[in-house]
Amino acid sequence: MKRIKQKFNKIALKLIVAVGVTTAIIISIYSVFNLKAQSDLLLSEFERHANQLSNSIIKITRTSMLAYDTETTHDIINTIGKEKCIKEVRLFNKEGRVIYSNDPNLIGMLVDKKAESCYVCHSSEKALEKVPVDKRARIFRLHPDSSRIMGLMNPIYNEPSCWEADCHVHPKTKKILGALDITMSLEEVDQAQRESTIKLIIFALTSIFVLSLIVGFFVKKWVDTPVSNLMAATREISAGNLNYTIKDLGNDELGILGRAFNTMTKKLAEARMQLFQSDKMFSLGRLAAGVAHEINNPLTGVLTYSSFLLKRTKDNPELQEDLKVIVRETKRSREIVKGLLDFARQSVPKKHKVKPREIIDRAVSVVNNQLILKHIKLEKIYEENLPLITVDADQMQQVILNLLVNASDAINGDNGKIVIKTSLTNLLPYGMTQIKTAVCPKRHNLIDNEVKIEAMPTIKVKIKTQKLSGYLNLDPIYGKNRHHYSIEVKPGEEIDVSCPRCNISLIEEKELCPKCNSRIFTFESPPHGMFEACTNINCDWQRWQAIDEGGEKTYVKIIIEDNGSGIKPEDLSRIFEPFFSTKGQKGTGLGLAVIWGIIDNHNGSINVESEVGKGTKFTILLPVT
Amino acid sequence: MYDILIIDDETVINEAVTKIAESEGYKIDSCTNAIEGLEKLRKDTYKITLCDIMMPEMNGFQLLNEVKSEGINTCVIMITGFSTVENAVKSLNKGAIDFIPKPFTFDELISSISRGLEFYEIEKRIKESQLGNDDGEIIYVACPPKYLKLGNTSWMHLEYEGVAVVGVTDLFLRTIKTLSSIDLLSVDDLIYQGSTCATLHTGDDLVHNILAPIGGKIIERNEKLVENFSLLEKDPYFEGWLYKIIPADFEYDMKYLTHCSTERV
Numbered sequence: 076m077k078r079i080k081q082k083f084n085k086i087a088l089k090l091i092v093a094v095g096v097t098t099a100i101i102i103s104i105y106s107v108f109n110l111k112a113q114s115d116l117l118l119s120e121f122e123r124h125a126n127q128l129s130n131s132i133i134k135i136t137r138t139s140m141l142a143y144d145t146e147t148t149h150d151i152i153n154t155i156g157k158e159k160c161i162k163e164v165r166l167f168n169k170e171g172r173v174i175y176s177n178d179p180n181l182i183g184m185l186v187d188k189k190a191e192s193c194y195v196c197h198s199s200e201k202a203l204e205k206v207p208v209d210k211r212a213r214i215f216r217l218h219p220d221s222s223r224i225m226g227l228m229n230p231i232y233n234e235p236s237c238w239e240a241d242c243h244v245h246p247k248t249k250k251i252l253g254a255l256d257i258t259m260s261l262e263e264v265d266q267a268q269r270e271s272t273i274k275l276i277i278f279a280l281t282s283i284f285v286l287s288l289i290v291g292f293f294v295k296k297w298v299d300t301p302v303s304n305l306m307a308a309t310r311e312i313s314a315g316n317l318n319y320t321i322k323d324l325g326n327d328e329l330g331i332l333g334r335a336f337n338t339m340t341k342k343l344a345e346a347r348m349q350l351f352q353s354d355k356m357f358s359l360g361r362l363a364a365g366v367a368h369e370i371n372n373p374l375t376g377v378l379t380y381s382s383f384l385l386k387r388t389k390d391n392p393e394l395q396e397d398l399k400v401i402v403r404e405t406k407r408s409r410e411i412v413k414g415l416l417d418f419a420r421q422s423v424p425k426k427h428k429v430k431p432r433e434i435i436d437r438a439v440s441v442v443n444n445q446l447i448l449k450h451i452k453l454e455k456i457y458e459e460n461l462p463l464i465t466v467d468a469d470q471m472q473q474v475i476l477n478l479l480v481n482a483s484d485a486i487n488g489d490n491g492k493i494v495i496k497t498s499l500t501n502l503l504p505y506g507m508t509q510i511k512t513a514v515c516p517k518r519h520n521l522i523d524n525e526v527k528i529e530a531m532p533t534i535k536v537k538i539k540t541q542k543l544s545g546y547l548n549l550d551p552i553y554g555k556n557r558h559h560y561s562i563e564v565k566p567g568e569e570i571d572v573s574c575p576r577c578n579i580s581l582i583e584e585k586e587l588c589p590k591c592n593s594r595i596f597t598f599e600s601p602p603h604g605m606f607e608a609c610t611n612i613n614c615d616w617q618r619w620q621a622i623d624e625g626g627e628k629t630y631v632k633i634i635i636e637d638n639g640s641g642i643k644p645e646d647l648s649r650i651f652e653p654f655f656s657t658k659g660q661k662g663t664g665l666g667l668a669v670i671w672g673i674i675d676n677h678n679g680s681i682n683v684e685s686e687v688g689k690g691t692k693f694t695i696l697l698p699v700t
Numbered sequence: 701m702y703d704i705l706i707i708d709d710e711t712v713i714n715e716a717v718t719k720i721a722e723s724e725g726y727k728i729d730s731c732t733n734a735i736e737g738l739e740k741l742r743k744d745t746y747k748i749t750l751c752d753i754m755m756p757e758m759n760g761f762q763l764l765n766e767v768k769s770e771g772i773n774t775c776v777i778m779i780t781g782f783s784t785v786e787n788a789v790k791s792l793n794k795g796a797i798d799f800i801p802k803p804f805t806f807d808e809l810i811s812s813i814s815r816g817l818e819f820y821e822i823e824k825r826i827k828e829s830q831l832g833n834d835d836g837e838i839i840y841v842a843c844p845p846k847y848l849k850l851g852n853t854s855w856m857h858l859e860y861e862g863v864a865v866v867g868v869t870d871l872f873l874r875t876i877k878t879l880s881s882i883d884l885l886s887v888d889d890l891i892y893q894g895s896t897c898a899t900l901h902t903g904d905d906l907v908h909n910i911l912a913p914i915g916g917k918i919i920e921r922n923e924k925l926v927e928n929f930s931l932l933e934k935d936p937y938f939e940g941w942l943y944k945i946i947p948a949d950f951e952y953d954m955k956y957l958t959h960c961s962t963e964r965v
Contacts (some may be wrong), residue, residue: 228732367781370781371781371783371802371803372712372781373712374802375710375716375781375803375804376803378804379713379716379717379806382806382807386723386806387723409803427890427946428946468890582832
């Protein structure tokens with residue numbers, strides 16, 4: 076019962092029922108009017124036909140009447156009366172006596188003038204002399220279940236030929252000599268009407284059915300399927316499966332809703348992940364602090380008593396030795412607890428000048444045992460006399476540690492090898508510096524956080540060719556040209572570049588590209604002055620004067636290379652995104668995103684090169700200040 | 701009149717401290733909650749109060765506030781298992797004279813107690829001199845104005861932009877006996893506010909840890925002090941400096957430091 080009720084609650088069914096009922100009502104109204112009109116037409120046609128027949132009988136019998144040839148008149152009446160649809164043909168005289176009839180038993184009988192057939196003229200005391208043609212007919216049934224019968228009373232008027240005839244039966248003074256009454260069966264008419272009613276009902280039912288079917292099909296296609304997809308998605312999400320996405324839903328409102336739903340789910344998943352992560356860290360911190368607090372009390376008892384005993388037993392060297400061990404080991408426990416508390420505390424990043432190799436060695440010492448167990452060879456190639464770098468030592472240690480763990484995870488089987496290499500390098504800002512701010516002349520922000528290249532927000536400008544208009548997402552690294560074009564631009568094709576918000580043109584009119592003579596566009600990157608780039612899709616010319624003027628910068632380069640499984644090319648561009656993980660359930664997907672954040676915080680850069688089956692190479696550049 | 705009151709909800713600690721204090725000849729009383737402790741402090745005189753921070757009903761910080769607002773004459777030393785630097789620094793800022801992180805050793809406890817008792821005596825003499833019984837004797841040398849200090853232990857002074865000088869206060873040195881040796885950290889070492897940055901050994905075999913007033917990286921240490929540690933006692937604010945450091949986050953550490961100009965002798 077509940078299931079049926081549920082079925083009836085579905086939008087699709089409601090729509091189908093609504094369409095069906097509307098169709099039924101419209102077709103019913105149409106049918107009623109149509110049948111009525113048809114029936115009226117048929118009856119009037121039939122009546123005209125009966126009238127004609129009646130007039131014909133009168134005209135045919137006229138000659139024999141004038142000749143007073145009763146036999147012939149009888150014959151004619153009988154012959155006509157044998158027609159299939161004709162039931163009775165009666166000729167009355169003025170008094171209502173039947174003179175001729177196809178039924179011989181009726182001849183000579185007197186009909187009651189108040190009878191239904193006579194009523195048209197004899198309704199009042201004085202009979203009507205003229206009866207309009209349309210009033211002459213009457214329809215009745217002999218029995219309630221017999222077919223309908225139409226009667227037609229046709230008055231016979233006196234004419235000069237009648238009273239001048241030799242028989243002198245009719246005097247000149249009479250106006251009406253008698254009447255001819257024919258009754259005909261309407262069975263055929265009724266039959267035709269019934270048939271057309273049935274046809275109409277069949278038509279109505281078929282069209283309701285077909286219409287519902289068509290409406291049902293489209294409703295299912297356009298409404299029901301997307302809505303049930305959305306419902307299924309909602310159920311999945313509410314059950315906690317935030318990875319669920321709705322497949323392509325087309326471009327209508329429901330499609331847009333579906334896409335919005337997908338975006339929402341994605342955001343939700345990210346938020347949950349973040350929450351989960353911070354919650355995990357928080358609980359871990361609280362747990363550590365709680366454990367530390369609980370353990371410290373018994374430890375205090377042990378430490379105070381043992382150190383007290385140590386003082387009191389100065390004259391007992393044998394006991395002293397043992398007590399010293401207890402004190403030493405308890406102090407060690409104290410250090411462990413302190414370490415736990417240090418971990419739990421969210422430390423404010425503190426930058427110091429440190430030696431690069433110190434950080435690397437500290438990170439290596441953490442994973443060294445793991446590497447030995449996995450038979451991974453670790454090769455360290457350090458350049459001597461590297462300058463100090465200003466970093467948060469703990470954070471940077473975390474970066475190196477994470478990369479080492481990743482490298483170790485990527486290595487399966489024997490002959491695993493990780494190489495750590497440090498060197499000093501001087502680099503031009505070209506190809507290195509990230510454009511972090513960008514505004515149009517009207518100070519609209521051009522930074523686009525939606526489209527990212529290697530996890531860095533891009534610079535979004537509007538472009539227009541002769542035919543098309545769209546967007547260009549500029550690679551945020553000065554000198555790198557991994558731009559995204561939303562429309563197809565041919566090499567050398569002239570394009571207009573403008574601000575997506577206010578449409579102000581960014582084209583520099585006074586200057587052309589020194590490399591290919593195309594037009595150039597420009598925007599400000601505060602506080603580092605103007606950034607210029609060529610509009611030609613094939614030209615890589617860019618200029619950032621304020622940055623170039625800074626000249627070469629010195630960086631410490633740290634390379635961590637493994638010969639593990641490598642990263643697939645399609646994953647390579649996404650590995651620095653939060654929550655992107657190739658480790659499945661094992662990883663949180665935060666590792667490389669956090670690493671990227673730390674490196675970025677230190678104004679450094681991190682790069683990855685990888686080949687499936689050959690290994691992965693991470694290159695970190697940290698500025699020497 | 702007692703020397704010490706120990707307030708800790710853990711009886712094992714109360715007993716251990718009592719045993720150690722009595723073995724050293726101190727008169728000690730104990731209780732297991734701060735409310736009872738406060739009652740005792742109101743009734744009797746205790747030179748120093750050792751108080752746990754994390755306790756049910758009333759915690760160590762609340763007790764410290766009560767002691768300060770009621771003007772109870774006792775020197776409060778905090779003990780806690782929550783030995784985060786933040787707690788240490790916070791309690792010193794609120795008027796505790798010292799801080800012992802749990803778990804502690806016999807030596808650490810005794811050193812702190814002896815300093816506390818000395819501090820009590822000094823405070824008593826300051827009060828007497830304020831009452832007019834000034835015999836002209838210098839009780840201790842206050843740290844120069846413009847200097848900042850952490851509790852009564854250590855001071856720091858921004859020498860020039862980006863470099864800070866760190867040292868020990870005269871008041872701290874007055875609470876300990878004559879130095880026998882001094883342990884310093886080396887250049888390039890990192891120090892953190894509230895954690896030990898130097899250790900002083902005194903003639904009575906006690907060990908006193910100096911808590912760093914700010915965090916940072918040591919760029920220079922006073923080598924003269926290594927050769928001749930008596931310099932520290934002679935001129936703690938100038939010649940007797942410990943380290944020159946590059947502060948890691950001066951703005952952050954500033955919150956818990958007090959200006960020396962507020963100090964009156």
